[in-house]
Amino acid sequence: MIGLSRRRGVIAHIVLIIGMLVVAFPIYYTFVASTHSLQTILRPPLPLLPGPEIFNNYYEALFGGIGRIGGVNVWTLLFNTTVMALSIAVGKIIISILSAYAIVFFRFPFRMTFFWLIFITLMLPVEVRIMPTYAVMVNLGLIDTYTGLTLPLMASATATLLFRQFFLTIPGELIEAARIDGAGPWRFFKDILMPLSRTNIAALFVILFIYGWTQYLWPLLMTNRNDMTTIVIGLKKMISFADADTQWHLVMVTAMLAIIPPILVVLFMQRWFVRGLIETEK
Amino acid sequence: MSPRVVFPNKILPYLLVAPQLAITIVFFYWPASQALRQSMLKEDPFGLRSRFVWFDNFERVLTDPNYLNSVKVTVVFSVSTAFASMALALLLAVMADRVIRAKGFYRTMLIWPYAVAPAIAGMLWLFLFNPSIGSLAIGLRWLGIPWDPLLNGSNAMILVVAAAAWKQISYNFLFFVAGLQAIPKTLIEAAAIDGAGETKRFWTIIFPLLAPTTFFLLVINTTYAFFDTFGIIHAVTGGGPGKATETMVYKVYSDGALNQLLGASAAQSVILMVIVIGLTAVQFRYVERKVHYG
Amino acid sequence: MATVDLKDVRKVYAGNVEAVKGVSIDIADGALCVLVGPSGCGKSTLLRMVAGLETITGGTVSIDGKVVNEIGPAERDIAMVFQNYALYPHMKVYDNMAYGLRNRGTPKDEIDRRVREAAETLELAHLLDRRPRELSGGQRQRVAMGRAIVRKPKVFLFDEPLSNLDAKLRGQMRVEIKNLQRSLGVTSVYVTHDQLEAMTLADTLVVMNAGVVEQAGAPLDIYEKPASTFVASFIGAPPMNMIPAGGDGHPEALAGAQTLGFRPEDARISTPAGEGGLTLAAVVEAVEPVGAESFLYCAAEGQHLVVRVAGRSGANIGDKLTVTTPREKLHWFDKAGRRVSA
Numbered sequence: 021m022i023g024l025s026r027r028r029g030v031i032a033h034i035v036l037i038i039g040m041l042v043v044a045f046p047i048y049y050t051f052v053a054s055t056h057s058l059q060t061i062l063r064p065p066l067p068l069l070p071g072p073e074i075f076n077n078y079y080e081a082l083f084g085g086i087g088r089i090g091g092v093n094v095w096t097l098l099f100n101t102t103v104m105a106l107s108i109a110v111g112k113i114i115i116s117i118l119s120a121y122a123i124v125f126f127r128f129p130f131r132m133t134f135f136w137l138i139f140i141t142l143m144l145p146v147e148v149r150i151m152p153t154y155a156v157m158v159n160l161g162l163i164d165t166y167t168g169l170t171l172p173l174m175a176s177a178t179a180t181l182l183f184r185q186f187f188l189t190i191p192g193e194l195i196e197a198a199r200i201d202g203a204g205p206w207r208f209f210k211d212i213l214m215p216l217s218r219t220n221i222a223a224l225f226v227i228l229f230i231y232g233w234t235q236y237l238w239p240l241l242m243t244n245r246n247d248m249t250t251i252v253i254g255l256k257k258m259i260s261f262a263d264a265d266t267q268w269h270l271v272m273v274t275a276m277l278a279i280i281p282p283i284l285v286v287l288f289m290q291r292w293f294v295r296g297l298i299e300t301e302k
Numbered sequence: 303m304s305p306r307v308v309f310p311n312k313i314l315p316y317l318l319v320a321p322q323l324a325i326t327i328v329f330f331y332w333p334a335s336q337a338l339r340q341s342m343l344k345e346d347p348f349g350l351r352s353r354f355v356w357f358d359n360f361e362r363v364l365t366d367p368n369y370l371n372s373v374k375v376t377v378v379f380s381v382s383t384a385f386a387s388m389a390l391a392l393l394l395a396v397m398a399d400r401v402i403r404a405k406g407f408y409r410t411m412l413i414w415p416y417a418v419a420p421a422i423a424g425m426l427w428l429f430l431f432n433p434s435i436g437s438l439a440i441g442l443r444w445l446g447i448p449w450d451p452l453l454n455g456s457n458a459m460i461l462v463v464a465a466a467a468w469k470q471i472s473y474n475f476l477f478f479v480a481g482l483q484a485i486p487k488t489l490i491e492a493a494a495i496d497g498a499g500e501t502k503r504f505w506t507i508i509f510p511l512l513a514p515t516t517f518f519l520l521v522i523n524t525t526y527a528f529f530d531t532f533g534i535i536h537a538v539t540g541g542g543p544g545k546a547t548e549t550m551v552y553k554v555y556s557d558g559a560l561n562q563l564l565g566a567s568a569a570q571s572v573i574l575m576v577i578v579i580g581l582t583a584v585q586f587r588y589v590e591r592k593v594h595y596g
Numbered sequence: 597m598a599t600v601d602l603k604d605v606r607k608v609y610a611g612n613v614e615a616v617k618g619v620s621i622d623i624a625d626g627a628l629c630v631l632v633g634p635s636g637c638g639k640s641t642l643l644r645m646v647a648g649l650e651t652i653t654g655g656t657v658s659i660d661g662k663v664v665n666e667i668g669p670a671e672r673d674i675a676m677v678f679q680n681y682a683l684y685p686h687m688k689v690y691d692n693m694a695y696g697l698r699n700r701g702t703p704k705d706e707i708d709r710r711v712r713e714a715a716e717t718l719e720l721a722h723l724l725d726r727r728p729r730e731l732s733g734g735q736r737q738r739v740a741m742g743r744a745i746v747r748k749p750k751v752f753l754f755d756e757p758l759s760n761l762d763a764k765l766r767g768q769m770r771v772e773i774k775n776l777q778r779s780l781g782v783t784s785v786y787v788t789h790d791q792l793e794a795m796t797l798a799d800t801l802v803v804m805n806a807g808v809v810e811q812a813g814a815p816l817d818i819y820e821k822p823a824s825t826f827v828a829s830f831i832g833a834p835p836m837n838m839i840p841a842g843g844d845g846h847p848e849a850l851a852g853a854q855t856l857g858f859r860p861e862d863a864r865i866s867t868p869a870g871e872g873g874l875t876l877a878a879v880v881e882a883v884e885p886v887g888a889e890s891f892l893y894c895a896a897e898g899q900h901l902v903v904r905v906a907g908r909s910g911a912n913i914g915d916k917l918t919v920t921t922p923r924e925k926l927h928w929f930d931k932a933g934r935r936v937s938a
Contacts, residue, residue: 032398039397040408040411119318138323148337151340153329175325236537290413293413493684494670
């Protein structure tokens with residue numbers, strides 16, 4: 021530490037506390053709103069403390085009347101979103117690790133062509149090719165299917181580049197030693213590469229789970245049926261600021277349900293998350 | 303690095319890259335090439351046949367005042383979002399670098415917005431700030447500030463920028479913290495001995511040494527504001543009121559999916575592709591630069 | 597010009613770790629004081645307290661007779677050379693040296709004059725437009741020195757400035773630092789873990805261990821009369837031989853002595869010890885010829901000893917020798933490891 025000023029420490033804490041309040045407030049207030057009755061919400065300002073309706077609201081949203089969101093209940097949406105987030109995370113990791121393995125540990129014709137083909141996809145996010153992608157999906161009959169929701173998002177250059185980068189740091193002597201010990205490509209992959217990649221995989225999993233969970237444009241395009249969509253889209257469909265029918269207390273419960281799972285993943289896997297974030301961008 | 307040691311298999315590597323290549327070709331290259339083709343086609347009014355028109359679509363898009371408006375909206379939106387989010391994150395990171403106690407606690411409390419979907423972030427902010435039931439909108443009115451993001455274009459822009467910037471603070475914060483940690487403590491000490499006060503140390507030593515991180519985040523935040531914020535616009539304003547928040551990506555969607563103007567939408571897609579290629583190229587130049595102070 | 601006085605200086609870190617346990621040192625104006633000790637002995641912490649980079653838990657640090665405990669590093673009028681040099685990577689050599697002067701509002705032409713003068717002294721004149729990453733280790737070291745001398749501070753602080761250099765360069769820079777310090781006449785505190793560096797540089801040598809000063813004084817006084825077994829084995833290479841001397845085996849022992857020490861170069865072979873001297877029957881275990889001298893590694897009384905002999909040694913492994921040391925070359929230490937004098 022430099023200098024002796026206690027004041028600067030105090031100022032730092034004050035700024036951080038204010039920052040923390042600003043950052044956490046929208047989420048906290050959503051929770052507060054999810055514990056009040058519709059009448060209370062419609063007569064702002066909303067109290068700063070949780071209200072008495074917490075049990076009723078959550079019960080009603082989770083188990084009460086069926087088909088609140090366009091004929092679909094919250095469980096279906098949560099299930100769809102979980103399927104989407106998990107399959108994208110797992111699928112992407114498997115696909116990327118395999119192709120990175122091929123590109124780093126084998127020599128074959130068109131290797132660099134393949135590498136560039138994968139690399140260039142960085143420059144083709146869904147947002148820049150919305151309509152033709154939609155047309156392709158329609159032609160393949162993938163609208164309103166889990167395959168349609170997940171498979172196209174499994175190929176990504178970022179994850180492949182991350183694994184490639186990591187594999188390149190593995191010393192050549194290790195492969196030589198493995199080959200002298202009689203290990204083929206599969207044994208090397210299973211016994212040496214996988215154990216070494218564990219932390220990278222965990223880190224990437226957190227990032228990809230959140231990526232999958234928070235998708236918006238893709239499920240918006242790929243699903244017409246309400247029972248095939250995700251909770252984020254479902255939430256959007258529940259809200260209408262123009263008409264007075266919006267069941268705000270239930271919207272707020274649904275919003276909580278939509279943000280709690282990824283927040284839990286981030287908080288409980290914080291170490292991997294921070295690492296993954298910083299590594300994937302290297 | 304020593305020459306790579308490799309396995310001698312002939313077929314296996316192709317099997318390994320096959321899944322990724324298949325998905326890439328079917329879901330990336332095919333649609334992208336369709337976009338390129340379509341951007342040069344014009345359909346007749348009944349959608350029955352189309353003809354090749356070279357760059358007509360581009361010409362029409364680039365002279366369309368609505369499109370130029372969306373370019374302007376995108377620039378304002380991206381610059382404001384990136385600036386607001388990075389400035390706040392930097393301030394918080396510098397403060398977090400100073401405290402000794404409770405560092406981990408602050409970090410934990412500051413990273414959750416990352417996990418919130420942009421669209422939900424937008425909806426939460428709209429809930430707080432919508433004129434009829436938003437608790438914070440009441441506060442603004444009470445302060446005498448006229449506020450109606452549903453009718454006033456600048457209000458709407460402020461709202462989406464706030465939501466988009468809020469969601470991105472976590473990300474920028476973590477990178478700035480990492481960047482600050484990478485600056486050797488002895489440099490700061492040397493500067494203190496050299497007579498630089500706290501503010502001076504920040505601007506003459508810390509900020510210049512953070513430049514690589516800042517530059518990198520600038521690219522990432524621009525990309526984020528261009529593309530990943532579609533959900534915020536779609537869920538909060540729908541591009542309104544009166545196209546005041548219609549960004550380029552949102553316009554591709556509304557022209558294509560809502561108004562079925564395929565040629566125009568495709569031409570806009572191609573323009574966006576060019577922008578992404580530019581941003582990616584800049585980002586990879588940066589990777590080279592990263593060794594700069596090594 | 598200034599004196600530096602430490603009075604019962606203590607440092608306790610959070611969690612009650614006591615790094616410095618009450619150190620008092622007076623450094624005369626213009627003297628070079630070297631703090632030496634093993635890593636973790638508190639020498640760097642002490643230096644950083646003098647610099648103002650660490651708060652002082654107890655006691656006082658005075659520079660030029662003025663207590664500076666509550667004064668920040670910038671106002672203490674000191675300059676420091678760091679172990680990793682801490683050059684500002686984004687600034688050219690010139691700006692690295694000028695930075696401290698600019699912060700103090702020195703006029704531009706004065707800055708320019710001083711920087712060029714220092715660059716001349718350190719043979720850096722042709723490097724002023726380079727950035728630190730374009731320099732070799734030795735050049736960076738010089739820039740770090742230059743940054744310190746342009747300021748003309750009251751006190752120089754050196755924190756292991758040579759430990760990142762290779763052996764040859766280190767020897768060369770050691771001489772340069774000594775000459776520069778002497779010609780500028782600036783009071784200096786120098787921290788190192790290298791006893792050779794400490795011996796050759798110091799006007800005053802301070803040997804530290806576990807947060808306390810074991811011994812302070814002129815280097816050769818310390819070498820000749822180490823105050824404790826710790827100092828005896830830390831200063832000098834190879835280290836002093838130590839054998840237990842309690843009980844009846846050593847009638848020559850001084851009263852209260854438990855340990856007997858003698859330096860490898862003070863031992864003789866097959867020469868009468870003289871009155872009150874030490875005579876040991878030893879067996880050669882290894883011979884290390886290094887050119888101008890040879891080291892004989894021997895076993896005696898269950899202890900391992902080193903004996904230095906000039907030139908080539910005719911001894912072979914397994915040879916039985918008589919090792920002797922005259923009385924005036926013997927060092928005696930009590931149970932607590934403190935020196936016992938006749």
